[in-house]
Amino acid sequence: MDSTAIQGxxxxxVRDWNAHDLESLLAHYADDVVFTSPVAAQLVEGSDGVVRGKAALRAYWTEGLRRFPDLRFEVLATYVGVDTxxxxxxxxxxxLVNEVLVFDGPLVVRGHGTYLAT
Known part of the structure; x- marks a missing residue:
């Protein structure tokens, strides 16, 4: 993965999240994306924390922004792996949160929201 593309x-x-611009954010995700998060388990009934497909991801994030209208992120660090x-x-x-994103080419195909264990 190219460091300039990753930084971009x-x-x-973070710009799209802080602007609450879900359509711009979702443009980077594949139609068949799978996203997991303990927050999804709380917000999406029956999901067990697994959201499948871009339409379901849009619905999950829309509900999240509705419930957390002050949502704002500050990136602290970025880590790069193979397609991750x-x-x-x-x-x-x-x-503190980590978003683990797996790419297939330019699009995210799997994502995992992970939170500091308490």
Whole structure:
């Protein structure tokens, strides 16, 4: 993965989240994306924390923004693997979060929201 492309993705990712611009954000995700998150388990009834497909991801994130209208992220670090990017950030509540994103070409095909164990 090219470091310039990765930095561009991360810059756009945080900008789109902080602007609450889901359509721009979702443009980077494959139609058949699979996303897991303990927050999804709380917000999407019956999901067990697994969201399948871009339409379901849009619905999950729309509900998240409805419930957390002050949502804002501050990127702390970015880690790069093989076809994988990890974005370490602080959310609006001060919580530490890692978003683990797996790419197929330019699109995210799998994502995992992970939170600091308490």
């Amino acid at each position: 993705f991360v810059d756009g990712w 990017v990890v974005i370490n950030y602080r959310n609006q509540r001060g919580g």
